Amino acid sequence: MAEPNHRKGCFVGVDLGGTKILSGVFDHSLRPLATAKLSTKAERGPAIVLQRIARCIQDAVDEADLALKDVRAIGIGAPGTVDVSDGTVILAPNLDWHEVPLRRDLEELLEIPVQVENDCNAALAGIHAVELKGKSPCTVGIFVGTGIGGGVMMDGQLQRGGGYAAGEFGHVVLDLDGPKCSCGNRGCFEALASRRSLIQRIKTAVKSGESTLLSEMLEDLDSARSGDLRKAYRRGDKLVRKVVDDAAHCVGVMVANLTHVLNPDVVVLGGGVLDALESEMMPSIEEVTAQRVMGNARKSFRLMCSELGDLAGITGCAYLAKEFSV
């Protein structure tokens, strides 16, 4: 009798975030078998985070009724600049990591091949492999969450750039005199449409006397998640509607900008803000895009929201682990 599919070996994807680690076990066809979650505790330093990544992988493998020896390869998406040739995290501000040899250290610890990639690149690779079935040669991914990142795929290959720093869409300037960004410039996409920037705008408005349902819903506006924004939006909160609608407009402008640079076949949107507020934001994004994208670029491209949600990152990491291990 043939072994069940996942007994032939499975692949693990890990999404390493600033606050949490998400891991998932996938079979050969990239079907998810189990996931696990753990807080990152980045403040304890890279060595401890490494132990927690290993524990989170072990948890997911256990959950799938498998053992580490069944894992053929591991892919990890890190929130920063990654030298994919040797798996070093060059810079990850949210983790306060500089030049951390993640692949080397994790391979030593687990004795399993490890592939490290930028988290947004990994998510784009996952969406491309699973949702787009590997079609769409030129695909751009825009991920709007706490911050904003992205990825570029040409001829079906991730384009990382000469310094592994391509796809930093959050720091594309859309508004020369716009609000200050954490990077020091003004009017970056991230300062206009990230969850952090939306909450900042809401807080500023509340200070100057405007009201929002979020003040009743939450003890602290800073703790507002994208799901809270959705609830307030649906309950008719004027301030939240204004702020979210403006963000949707900016996402539309960004889609048009990237279309004028690369004329991709597909632009895919994802990330916590868009996952939670898709039905609120997409009509406006589509309208802005339809108005602004010119001529032949308009005819030839498709705009879509990823349906993988949180799973995009770990799916992509498992995909990259599989790609590099065969």
Add this chain to the structure above:
Amino acid sequence: MAEPNHRKGCFVGVDLGGTKILSGVFDHSLRPLATAKLSTKAERGPAIVLQRIARCIQDAVDEADLALKDVRAIGIGAPGTVDVSDGTVILAPNLDWHEVPLRRDLEELLEIPVQVENDCNAALAGIHAVELKGKSPCTVGIFVGTGIGGGVMMDGQLQRGGGYAAGEFGHVVLDLDGPKCSCGNRGCFEALASRRSLIQRIKTAVKSGESTLLSEMLEDLDSARSGDLRKAYRRGDKLVRKVVDDAAHCVGVMVANLTHVLNPDVVVLGGGVLDALESEMMPSIEEVTAQRVMGNARKSFRLMCSELGDLAGITGCAYLAKEFSV
């Protein structure tokens, strides 16, 4: 005795612009042998323009003491969207061309293989082949002239996008509430830094009472060329300085934006405005770029001005003609 190099066959590059046609004959090593120039007369329609392209090619070939039979292949750069697979100009607003089968018609007329390309893509290919010696895998070209265009090269290959509309940098929005652009949107790069937009700003300022040396130098401000702007700038014209300095700032922001999207090895600048005002604009462009480009993208990229000037387009067209004919 060996024949002189160009007797082995030469290549012709043609830069088809809205107002003039420039053609050049190149030897096998892409050294220019002769050039010729003719007005386009686009208003007379595609069939007449085709005749004029042929005449301009004939003029350059004559000038080089060669005959049409010595021409191995012709490359043409057209100011619009080009389907390079069949050499059709899909859309060229400055010529008022829609779906003109330029390759087919010119091959019929001259019985020489013809390659058609977008003019900015051709210029980038020429700069990449001749100035960068084919190195620099990921290269981005920004061409600031009457309008603004560009090109993207990855792994040494032009990236045209799914609808042959990549590299339309002129319509990347940098300023959400910026000045109106001819495309209908606001704050496009072209509405902030093209020669047309600079002259528009100067005219508006003059109407509201400001003065400029250009009013003494020229009968009509609309006729101001980039060289006129340079003269006025060097003679200390405050209005021209302000307008040109603002444009340089925007070019710097655009360089940073493209660096955050693609993390290229080289960003090359060209076009009439930058050719004429290089020493006035580059310090500011470099300063803005150094301030804004983040982390690893900054370390890994080089910013340069092309030295080919007007010849970039025809050199690139000759290069593409040669590439496709061997």
